[in-house]
Amino acid sequence: MAWIKRSWTPHEADEWTKEDWIAIVLSPLSFIFITFGLAMSLFLLPAGFIMLIVGIVITAVMFWVIDPKLDVISEDYEHKQREYLEELEKIQRWEEDK
Amino acid sequence: MVHFTGLDYFWVIAYILLTLATGVLFYRLGKRSGADFFLAGRGLPWWLPATSNFATHTATDTPMWFSGFVYQKGLYGIWGSLFTGWCAISAWVSTRIFRRSLAGTQAEWQTLRFSGLPGELMRGWIAGWQVVFNMFIAGWVGIAMGNVCQWAFNWPIWWGLVLFSVVCCIYAMTSGYWGVIIADVQQGITMFLTCVIVSVWAVLAVGSPSAIVEKVRAMGYADMLDPFRTTGFVTGDYPLLWLITMIAVPFLGGFGMATHFDWFVEAQRIQSARTVKAAAYSMWWGAAAIIVRNSIWAIAVLAFFVLHPGMTRESEYQLAWFRMGFEYLPSGLVGFFFAGILAIHFSTVSGILNLGSMYATRDVYHHYINPGATEKQVIQVGRIMTVVVMLGSFFFGLMIGENVTKWLFFALWLMVAGTWLPNILQVIWWRFNGWAYLSAWIANLGTCWLVVWVLPAFGVLPELKDFEQFWLLMALVACVYIPVTFLTKPDDMERLVKVYVQTRPIGFWGPVRREAERRGLLAKVHEIELKAEQNSGKE
Numbered sequence: 094m095a096w097i098k099r100s101w102t103p104h105e106a107d108e109w110t111k112e113d114w115i116a117i118v119l120s121p122l123s124f125i126f127i128t129f130g131l132a133m134s135l136f137l138l139p140a141g142f143i144m145l146i147v148g149i150v151i152t153a154v155m156f157w158v159i160d161p162k163l164d165v166i167s168e169d170y171e172h173k174q175r176e177y178l179e180e181l182e183k184i185q186r187w188e189e190d191k
Numbered sequence: 192m193v194h195f196t197g198l199d200y201f202w203v204i205a206y207i208l209l210t211l212a213t214g215v216l217f218y219r220l221g222k223r224s225g226a227d228f229f230l231a232g233r234g235l236p237w238w239l240p241a242t243s244n245f246a247t248h249t250a251t252d253t254p255m256w257f258s259g260f261v262y263q264k265g266l267y268g269i270w271g272s273l274f275t276g277w278c279a280i281s282a283w284v285s286t287r288i289f290r291r292s293l294a295g296t297q298a299e300w301q302t303l304r305f306s307g308l309p310g311e312l313m314r315g316w317i318a319g320w321q322v323v324f325n326m327f328i329a330g331w332v333g334i335a336m337g338n339v340c341q342w343a344f345n346w347p348i349w350w351g352l353v354l355f356s357v358v359c360c361i362y363a364m365t366s367g368y369w370g371v372i373i374a375d376v377q378q379g380i381t382m383f384l385t386c387v388i389v390s391v392w393a394v395l396a397v398g399s400p401s402a403i404v405e406k407v408r409a410m411g412y413a414d415m416l417d418p419f420r421t422t423g424f425v426t427g428d429y430p431l432l433w434l435i436t437m438i439a440v441p442f443l444g445g446f447g448m449a450t451h452f453d454w455f456v457e458a459q460r461i462q463s464a465r466t467v468k469a470a471a472y473s474m475w476w477g478a479a480a481i482i483v484r485n486s487i488w489a490i491a492v493l494a495f496f497v498l499h500p501g502m503t504r505e506s507e508y509q510l511a512w513f514r515m516g517f518e519y520l521p522s523g524l525v526g527f528f529f530a531g532i533l534a535i536h537f538s539t540v541s542g543i544l545n546l547g548s549m550y551a552t553r554d555v556y557h558h559y560i561n562p563g564a565t566e567k568q569v570i571q572v573g574r575i576m577t578v579v580v581m582l583g584s585f586f587f588g589l590m591i592g593e594n595v596t597k598w599l600f601f602a603l604w605l606m607v608a609g610t611w612l613p614n615i616l617q618v619i620w621w622r623f624n625g626w627a628y629l630s631a632w633i634a635n636l637g638t639c640w641l642v643v644w645v646l647p648a649f650g651v652l653p654e655l656k657d658f659e660q661f662w663l664l665m666a667l668v669a670c671v672y673i674p675v676t677f678l679t680k681p682d683d684m685e686r687l688v689k690v691y692v693q694t695r696p697i698g699f700w701g702p703v704r705r706e707a708e709r710r711g712l713l714a715k716v717h718e719i720e721l722k723a724e725q726n727s728g729k730e
Contacts, residue, residue, distance in 0.1 A: 120279040121279045129269065135490045138404070159283060167467040170467050171466060178293055
């Protein structure tokens with residue numbers, strides 16, 4: 094599925110792209126379908142099983158889309174984290190700067 | 192009144208000892224540094240904060256109000272519990288942004304996002320409010336335990352509140368967030384097992400899942416099995432506007448920070464996660480476990496409805512899930528059930544005590560009172576504040592008394608209704624400044640009491656439904672912060688560029704992005720420069 098980008102550079106991953114928006118749209122749908130699908134399935138209602146399967150498929154697609162991007166964001170950000178933490182500590186102890 | 196056998200006592204005592212042992216085992220890790228006492232050293236794999244999210248948000252009051260929703264409205268009532276849906280979008284948006292900010296608390300985020308005096312005022316405001324609010328939540332959850340113990344053992348209501356909060360305080364004080372989060376794992380597993388066991392016995396008590404369905408239909412309540420029914424836009428028992436509110440407000444709230452008060456708990460877990468991805472996954476899977484739990488609970492509550500129809504008093508039917516456990520489980524398992532209730536209770540109260548202490552210590556003591564405090568002093572104050580938050584919770588718990596569900600909507604929805612949109616705007620719009628955000632909080636605090644309690648009491652405003660109050664509060668507060676936004680200067684561009692480059696927020700940040708590019712701070716600019724250099728080299 095070439096339309097979905099699964100290989101990222103750190104710079105590309107920092108931008109908000111359609112892959113993020115796909116995850117943003119699918120995620121609430123996944124929650125709603127799983128919630129009511131499971132609840133109705135436990136009562137053995139046929140509509141429940143259909144909703145539950147749809148919910149699980151949506152969830153799988155969502156993670157397939159967003160996971161590679163998150164991997165790259167995390168890896169890249171960890172390199173910068175130490176510097177940011179030092180900066181944060183300065184803000185925390187603001188009185189010493191004066 | 193519930194009677195315990197020897198095996199039941201064994202489960203309960205063993206469980207309390209196991210929980211207290213966590214405090215002893217993680218004592219050394221908790222006292223290593225302030226970051227360990229409050230964030231477990233910022234190095235947890237995703238599944239630890241995820242389990243903690245699930246465990247912390249399964250509180251003693253949760254099965255009470257959930258039972259209330261489902262007993263009254265059947266599967267439709269589950270919508271009322273879907274506020275956890277804010278994690279669905281937050282996991283991919285605001286969690287990523289907040290994790291990158293590295294702010295230890297939501298109060299700390301204020302001084303990163305907003306510059307100068309308004310940033311400091313917001314930090315102080317959020318910190319103070321969170322200390323008091325966590326006392327309120329611990330009291331609210333604690334008194335729910337008091338209610339359960341009163342019903343089950345005929346104890347005075349304050350016994351359950353005080354006794355089990357003290358147990359939580361001991362291990363939260365000893366080992367800090369390390370103890371809290373590790374205990375949350377065993378508590379999360381215990382409570383999930385308990386939920387499954389109660390639902391299985393509930394189904395067996397009626398006969399089968401199909402038997403519950405048949406009996407509900409035979410009683411003339413077939414619509415209780417339909418979660419998607421409506422009775423008009425704003426009229427009837429199932430208004431469409433209520434449903435829209437229940438879907439739109441939580442889910443869209445995931446674009447912002449603090450759109451739901453659970454955010455403050457999650458913010459601690461987000462920062463304790465090892466990486467950005469771990470934070471995102473912990474949010475998503477923690478919330479997913481919660482929605483699965485709700486569905487499992489629903490069948491137990493509807494089984495109770497079939498066995499005990501016609502209850503009209505909230506204080507009766509809100510105990511549906513607890514009564515299924517106490518009345519239908521065999522002796523020996525009742526003690527395990529009560530241990531499960533303790534797991535539910537301990538996980539929330541210990542987390543809340545540590546969180547309240549974190550705001551008091553990191554954002555009030557360390558930031559304003561003693562900025563030069565050593566790590567040892569920070570931990571000592573953290574421990575003292577854990578006790579202070581617990582003592583405050585006793586006051587709020589006794590004030591709430593039996594009206595647990597009545598307080599739910601006020602605390603969950605209405606006290607944050609006016610700040611819902613500003614909480615999103617602070618993330619997605621560069622022009623929304625500290626003064627606007629501060630004015631929204633102040634305006635909301637005044638108007639929520641007026642709209643919900645004061646004006647209806649004097650007949651100035653009719654009694655509105657909760658979702659109508661929500662939209663009204665949102666509109667009223669917007670009348671304050673929108674003019675304030677445009678009448679005051681934008682935040683300092685230096686600060687905005689810094690926060691943009693570090694957190695890369697979503698939304699309307701055009702001028703800030705262009706400034707960051709002009710300063711050569713964004714990768715895109717570096718790439719263009721690199722290409723230009725390569726091209727000039729060729730020439």
